Amino acid sequence: MKFKLTILFIAFISTLAIAQTKVGTIDSDYIISIMPETKIVMERTQDYGAKLDSSFSIKAKEYQDKVADYRKNEAEYGELMKKTLVNEIALMEQDLKKYQENGNKLMQLKQNELMRPLYDVLNEAIQFVAKENKYTQILTTTGNQFAFIDEKFDITTLVMAKLGVKEPEVKE
Numbered sequence: 001m002k003f004k005l006t007i008l009f010i011a012f013i014s015t016l017a018i019a020q021t022k023v024g025t026i027d028s029d030y031i032i033s034i035m036p037e038t039k040i041v042m043e044r045t046q047d048y049g050a051k052l053d054s055s056f057s058i059k060a061k062e063y064q065d066k067v068a069d070y071r072k073n074e075a076e077y078g079e080l081m082k083k084t085l086v087n088e089i090a091l092m093e094q095d096l097k098k099y100q101e102n103g104n105k106l107m108q109l110k111q112n113e114l115m116r117p118l119y120d121v122l123n124e125a126i127q128f129v130a131k132e133n134k135y136t137q138i139l140t141t142t143g144n145q146f147a148f149i150d151e152k153f154d155i156t157t158l159v160m161a162k163l164g165v166k167e168p169e170v171k172e
Helices: 002-019 028-034 036-076 079-132 156-163
Strands: 023-026 137-140
Touching: 023 156, 028 036, 028 079, 028 156, 036 079, 079 156
Parallel strands: 023 137
Antiparallel strands: none
């Protein structure tokens, strides 16, 4: 008898645990991509990139001028002068590569810095919608491998409505 009651109790508890879980999904990357603020972030990132590119262009021009000057006057230089100039050119080339690598990292950092507030706003909206609709878990559809997702549990449109983001019209 105790065994039957234990089994019934375990079954009852597991049923309650399952009944209290409500899982939803969201395509957060889609929402971010259509938010009007994203365009501003991209413009600012491109402006920042243009500033970095202009600095890089100046350094690249100096490097090209140095190489052109070396090739033009190579016959006139002695061995010691050639070695010195080749070393200088090699150092300039290394500096250019480092500058380009650093520029790429700076661009990524700048974009992350500018996107962070958008993700914060999105996160707040997700939390609001999840609490309002009594979801216990929200999974992002981007990057995850789901075999099946029931559309009625997708809160993407609810979050978009909370943020005031309208879905773009499809042009035929």
